[in-house]
Amino acid sequence: MQDQKRATRYGLATVAMWSTVASAFKLSLAHLAPLQLLFLASLASCLTLAVVLAATGGLRRLAALTPAQWRRSALLGALNPFCYYAILFAAYDLLPAQEAQPLNYTWAVTLSLLAVPMLGQKLRRRDLFAILVSYSGVVVISTHGDILGMRFASPLGVGLALASTIIWALYWIWGAKDDRDPVAGLLANFLCAVPLCGLAMVLGPGLPPPDWPGYAGAAYVGVFEMGLAFVTWLTALRCAENAAKVANLIFLSPFLSLLLIHFFVGEAILPSTVVGLGLILAGLGVQRGRG
Template sequence: MNEKRALFFGLAAVILWSTVATAFKLTLAVFTPVQMLVIAGVTSSCVLLILCFIQGKATDIIPTFLAQPASFILSGLINPLGYYLILFKAYALLPASQAQAINYSWAITLTIMAAIFLRQPIRHKDYLAAAICYLGVLVIATQGNLLTLHFQSPAGVGLALLSTLLWSGYWILNTKNKADPIISILLGFLVALPLMITLACYEQADWTTQHLSGWLSAVYIGVFEMGITFFLWISALRLTQNTSRISNLIFISPFLSLIFLATIIHEPIHISTVVGLVIIITGLIIQQYQKKRKKH
């Protein structure tokens, strides 16, 4: 029964994550990245707080923060503040299909950064996987024009790659954090919210003429990209006895995302994006295969 529940939660998380690139574009058609971050951040904070109350963890929030305040403040500055602000700006500059595919290379970035900062061993297959993944990024960023190295949006590509550094840095920073994961994510949002609102005030963007679709999309992002989906994924990993089977479900997400982008917002999907994404997934599978072999 637990395995069926784990598979259900895992598939639900993957399907929901697959929709967020579309939601990003729908929101960015109405709001600026800062506005989008504020709405999604407030929504996600409420969702995570409700989850804490439902699970009986609400009384642990303040003691958890006071146990290591500096760590949670730094984590909140990285994620959600820095990571999502940069990611949303990348989506504003690039087609969503390209931005999400490039961002998907974060797992390789994490391996490299873990080797540098945590002194974790990195083997030959890690180097091969990294080379393959970043070749895929290059194919996507140049739309297949590898010889000319012409980038449609160098700033967008740079921001998408920077987001992988921030996301990886966030997880490295939290490797020794033994606090409850839901509380940890919530504290990051509570730390970042005042700064998000300050940025929105400084930006002086217009909030009065926005369409309902933009608000609904931003709230959707807060609920599913930043809130409930994380809980579903953690629950799936905790219930299963076969972590690799659940983890491998994530490889479905970017391809589902392309389908949603093409059918819902009718974004043209370049063949170079599909080819580059396949190359990136190949690199990630090589990395996963190595880790699996390492356990035996």
């Protein structure tokens, strides 16, 4: 049943969760290696999504998945959570949270670029202008405002943050025609990815240390970023009479995130970060037709 007020409440709840995750990533990575955080958070996400499905009577939809659908889950799970979060957490490990978080928001621009060769779509003039504006914001953030000097604080970190947007865009392109129940499909993806995450962790940094703040951070990331935020956002879009009004709420998240990064992570927010983020969001606004 459509209910715009209910949709807005769910949308704001999602924005609130998204606003905290950059800080949670950075605080958790002070105690865990990126692959350790990925494995523990993926386990927490599996448990969260299983509880949501059980509470809504959806476990039978998971059990009814066909072998072909499980093979699809293996492919999509290799992209998200395995590749996407492994690369994203590595970027957060190298960059200040105030830099990694805005760079990750360029995934929508990356999606429009990949849609040209993969979906046969054409770039409009508006798209090209949006790409130019958004990536000028990337340069401002990455160089701390020293555009002429073009000296990047961490070229590898910037490269990883931008690479994560490619993985995320590929995940959405290949998953666009997925006809499974969304929550059951996401849980299946995570169940297929957990062994990959565990193997990568064991072959890489090894088992996580007995550090309870790290475990708590991983649980938070898994429950909220990888689990509940997906469910509440999906619910918001399903309830919305006007989905565009709900979708526009995402523009609140990055600025709220910067405030939390400042107060909880302790980073002094640079003017170049604010300017660069403004350019990225302006580009996304142009692309969405907000002019």
